[in-house]
Amino acid sequence: MGKYILKRIGYILLSLYLIITATFVLMRLAPGSPFASERRIPPALEQQMNEAYGLNDPIHKQYIEYVVNAFTFDFGPSFKFVGQEVTDIIFRSFPYSLVLGLEAMFIALGIGVLLGVIAAIRHNKFSDYIAMVIAVLGISVPSFIMASILQYVFAIKLEMFSVARMESFADTILPAVALATTPLAFIARLMRSSMLDVLNSDYIKTAKSKGMSQRVVTYKHGLRNAMLPVISYMGPLIASILTGSFIIETIFGIPGLGSEFVTSITNRDYTVIMGTTVFFGILLLFSVLIVDLIYGLIDPRIKLTAKGGEK
Amino acid sequence: MKKILSVKNLSVSFDTYKAEVKAVRDVSFDLHEEETLAIVGESGSGKSVTAQSLMRLIPMPPGKFVGGSILFNGEDITQKSEKQMESIRGKEIGMIFQDPMTSLNPTMTIGKQIAEGLIKHHSMAKKEAYNRGVELLKLVGIPTPEKRINQYPHEFSGGMRQRAMIAIALACNPKILIADEPTTALDVTIQAQILDLMKELQKETGTAIILITHDLGVVANAAHRVAVMYGGKIVETGTVDEIFYNPRHPYTWGLLGSMPRLDNHDEELKAIPGSPPDLADPPKGCPFAARCPYAMKACGSHMPEYYELSSTQKTACWLLDERAPKVEPPEFANVGGSKVNG
Numbered sequence: 208m209g210k211y212i213l214k215r216i217g218y219i220l221l222s223l224y225l226i227i228t229a230t231f232v233l234m235r236l237a238p239g240s241p242f243a244s245e246r247r248i249p250p251a252l253e254q255q256m257n258e259a260y261g262l263n264d265p266i267h268k269q270y271i272e273y274v275v276n277a278f279t280f281d282f283g284p285s286f287k288f289v290g291q292e293v294t295d296i297i298f299r300s301f302p303y304s305l306v307l308g309l310e311a312m313f314i315a316l317g318i319g320v321l322l323g324v325i326a327a328i329r330h331n332k333f334s335d336y337i338a339m340v341i342a343v344l345g346i347s348v349p350s351f352i353m354a355s356i357l358q359y360v361f362a363i364k365l366e367m368f369s370v371a372r373m374e375s376f377a378d379t380i381l382p383a384v385a386l387a388t389t390p391l392a393f394i395a396r397l398m399r400s401s402m403l404d405v406l407n408s409d410y411i412k413t414a415k416s417k418g419m420s421q422r423v424v425t426y427k428h429g430l431r432n433a434m435l436p437v438i439s440y441m442g443p444l445i446a447s448i449l450t451g452s453f454i455i456e457t458i459f460g461i462p463g464l465g466s467e468f469v470t471s472i473t474n475r476d477y478t479v480i481m482g483t484t485v486f487f488g489i490l491l492l493f494s495v496l497i498v499d500l501i502y503g504l505i506d507p508r509i510k511l512t513a514k515g516g517e518k
Numbered sequence: 519m520k521k522i523l524s525v526k527n528l529s530v531s532f533d534t535y536k537a538e539v540k541a542v543r544d545v546s547f548d549l550h551e552e553e554t555l556a557i558v559g560e561s562g563s564g565k566s567v568t569a570q571s572l573m574r575l576i577p578m579p580p581g582k583f584v585g586g587s588i589l590f591n592g593e594d595i596t597q598k599s600e601k602q603m604e605s606i607r608g609k610e611i612g613m614i615f616q617d618p619m620t621s622l623n624p625t626m627t628i629g630k631q632i633a634e635g636l637i638k639h640h641s642m643a644k645k646e647a648y649n650r651g652v653e654l655l656k657l658v659g660i661p662t663p664e665k666r667i668n669q670y671p672h673e674f675s676g677g678m679r680q681r682a683m684i685a686i687a688l689a690c691n692p693k694i695l696i697a698d699e700p701t702t703a704l705d706v707t708i709q710a711q712i713l714d715l716m717k718e719l720q721k722e723t724g725t726a727i728i729l730i731t732h733d734l735g736v737v738a739n740a741a742h743r744v745a746v747m748y749g750g751k752i753v754e755t756g757t758v759d760e761i762f763y764n765p766r767h768p769y770t771w772g773l774l775g776s777m778p779r780l781d782n783h784d785e786e787l788k789a790i791p792g793s794p795p796d797l798a799d800p801p802k803g804c805p806f807a808a809r810c811p812y813a814m815k816a817c818g819s820h821m822p823e824y825y826e827l828s829s830t831q832k833t834a835c836w837l838l839d840e841r842a843p844k845v846e847p848p849e850f851a852n853v854g855g856s857k858v859n860g
Contacts, residue, residue: 409621416573416615417635417686418608421600431625506625507670 212496219492226488227277227481231270234480241286241475260286273481282482287474293482296467301486303373304456304463308448310383315390315444320437322391323398327406327433328425338395345392354385354458371460382459386452390444394437402433431505438502445494449487522693522726523549523572528586528596530564530571533579537798541567543750544586549694554720554727556741556758558734558773562794564750565730569696572728573611574603590694609639612687612725616699618679622671628655628682629667632689639690654685657722658715677708684715691723698730713740734777738762743830746770749795749805751821756831766825766833769806771847804836812837812845 242248242256257263261272276282282293326338361381362370372378405411406429414428453465464483471479503509530542542564549555557565570576572588574595588595590610598606607613615621623631632654633647642650648667655663658681671679680700687695697716701709717740720727729741737744738758745755746769754767765771775788792809795801801808807817816822816836825838837845 409615409617410623412575413613413615413621413631413683413686414623414634415575416607416613417689418604418606418638419634420604428623428626432623508624508672 212500215496215499219489219496222492223277223485223488224274227274227485228270230481230484231273234475234477235266237475239475241477277481277485280485282478282485285476285479287471287476287479293478296479297464297482297486300462300464300467303461304449304452304465306379307383307386307452307455307461307463308445310379311386311390311448311452312445314383314387315394315448316437316441318387319391319394320398320434322395324402324425324430324433326395326399327402330403335399339399342392342395342399345388346396348388350385350389351454351458353388354382354455357381357385358458371458373459373461378459382455382461385458386448386455390448394440394444397437397440398433401436402429405429405433408432435502435506438498438505441501442495442498445498446491449490519550519552521548521550522590524589525568525572526587526589528568528571528588529584530567530576530581531584532581534798539798540584540800541750541797542571543800545747545750545752546586547745547752547755549726549728551693551726552720552724553742554717554729554740556729556731556737556744557747558731558737558744559747560732560773560794562797563747564797565732565747566698568747569613569698569728569730572694572696573607573613574598574600575607575613605639608635608687608692609690610692611694611696612690612692614680614683614687614695614697614700617703618676618683619703621683622679624671627668627670628674632667632682632686635686635689650689651685654689655682657719658682658685658688659711660685676704677711680704680708680712681715684712684719688719688723688725692725694728695720695725696728696730699732700729701733701736702731709736710739716740734773746773749800750797751805751834753804753806753835754831754833756828756833760828760831764827764831765847766827766831766838767806767835768810768812768837772809775848804834814842 240257240262241260242253248256254263261269264272280294285291285293285296288296322338322341326335329335358370358381361367368381369378406425411424411428414424419428449465452463453469455461456463456466464486467479468483468487470476471483525548526546528542528545529540532539532541545564545568547555557568559565567576567581571583572590572595583596586596590606595603595606622628629648629651632651633642633644636642636647636650637644640647651667652663655666660666660678660681666674671682674682684700695716700716701712704712713736716727719725727740729736731737741758743755743757744761745752746761746767747753748769754761754765754770756764761770762774765774769790772788772790776790778787790809795805795808801818803819803821804810804813804817807813810817814836820836822834822836822839824832824834826832827838836842
């Protein structure tokens with residue numbers, strides 16, 4: 208197990224290196240520079256700025272410096288926002304995204320699994336149809352429309368929450384719900400089909416033939432097995448919730464990492480791009496690792512060993 | 519021997535979009551203590567539905583009891599509530615399923631799966647139930663049971679899993695064990711081991727066994743009495759000797775003739791031509807009439823009643839009527855003198 212984790216961390220470092228390289232190349236291939244703006248600055252001044260930030264060095268020297276910076280997690284100052292360190296920007300904005308993301312995950316998983324299980328148990332009955340209508344709506348309505356609807360209904364009409372503010376826990380509820388809608392619907396559908404599969408399987412009949420009550424059969428024997436596909440979906444889900452939150456962050460005026468990420472790209476703010484990319488990379492790779500570890504705990508057929516990875 | 523189960527005129531149907539499928543039609547049989555009753559028949563003959571009805575494992579709806587009764591200990595199982603059934607399943611009647619690869623929960627240890635029933639029905643403590651589980655695993659011939667009990671099903675081989683399945687089914691000392699094709703998914707050597715194990719355990723515990731199978735070799739090896747099912751009906755029933763030495767129903771002849779034999783390598787197997795009737799629209803008369811080489815006019819329009827050939831053998835066939843022409847069983851169905859392959 209320990210060996211397995213070490214091996215996986217090795218892979219994570221390798222993936223990070225590839226991510227950094229790809230980002231560097233893409234960043235430099237994209238036209239424009241951090242100092243290009245509508246108002247032209249005098250060439251002498253631009254030259255001076257480039258010199259100061261090391262952009263005049265030969266490209267391979269810059270590349271090596273980037274890689275070293277990335278692995279020591281020291282990205283230097285922002286090109287655009289004078290006086291701000293990249294790490295400061297990340298650690299200032301990430302807590303918002305983290306709270307939002309965790310809340311959304313919690314809502315999506317909890318309600319999604321619940322809806323799916325209800326739909327499966329009451330297969331082809333009224334509650335099944337209701338749950339699946341919710342799921343189809345959740346998948347087909349884009350999150351920004353959902354966000355606007357939520358703002359209109361709960362903030363403007365009912366005045367239960369503020370429209371866009373980030374001060375108390377109550378302010379995080381609407382954006383978290385908006386962010387959770389699509390994954391929630393997806394999990395509900397996934398859960399329903401896998402639960403239906405499991406409830407029709409032979410070992411459920413065995414459990415019933417032992418005299419177990421419907422409740423024990425469904426939750427003790429069924430749920431754990433039916434959760435497996437949902438858990439494997441969690442890795443990509445964490446990714447999409449954390450990176451896909453940019454729209455939601457903008458609509459609700461949340462100073463989160465998602466918006467920093469996107470503004471840094473439009474600004475060609477090289478160091479911030481690099482910092483946020485590496486940070487996201489680490490986050491995603493580790494969340495995938497954690498999901499794999501959880502999967503191994505739930506399904507005993509998957510043995511986590513250093514040899515051959517998962518078997 | 520005491521009668522412990524009595525099925526009377528049981529009919530079970532399934533509602534489908536197309537029509538009502540009458541899977542079991544007017545089936546009656548008795549089961550006595552310490553005996554093994556084999557129910558044989560081809561796929562779709564209604565044998566598994568009959569077996570699962572005894573434990574009320576048929577999902578209802580779409581399934582439903584249309585008529586008849588299942589008397590167990592003098593009480594009618596078809597009338598019981600789901601709650602009452604829970605204290606019969608596993609405790610009074612145990613069940614083994616066909617495919618040991620899929621009938622054990624893959625995310626639960628074998629020990630837990632055995633202990634579950636004991637904890638529920640015998641209100642044992644966890645520790646006690648585990649100790650009993652180790653005993654049971656030993657009983658069904660699993661080596662190093664102390665170690666095995668904490669393993670998961672995927673760490674067991676197919677034969678081992680079926681042994682574990684038997685341990686689970688027998689955990690609470692049920693009076694009846696229903697084995698639904700217990701050897702079909704296993705290879706031949708393991709089949710023999712499992713059958714021997716079941717016979718041995720029956721001697722020790724006195725459990726009555728209902729053995730569902732389509733393999734006549736298994737029947738000859740393990741059963742005391744046989745009920746031959748076709749088209750949702752029992753067409754012939756008798757002791758093993760009667761069914762193998764003196765079969766009277768043309769379908770039984772067909773079954774015996776289609777069985778591979780050790781003493782005759784040259785002859786081709788005699789398949790029964792045609793296919794079973796559509797139970798959504800079952801024939802009015804004998805279900806086998808359409809495939810029967812001896813069918814008469816009456817067979818198509820009237821279901822024959824049971825002719826009692828002995829105190830144990832009953833056959834539903836018009837050929838046994840005094841008005842019918844005398845027909846002798848064909849040579850290929852006469853397996854009496856030869857060794858049955860199995």
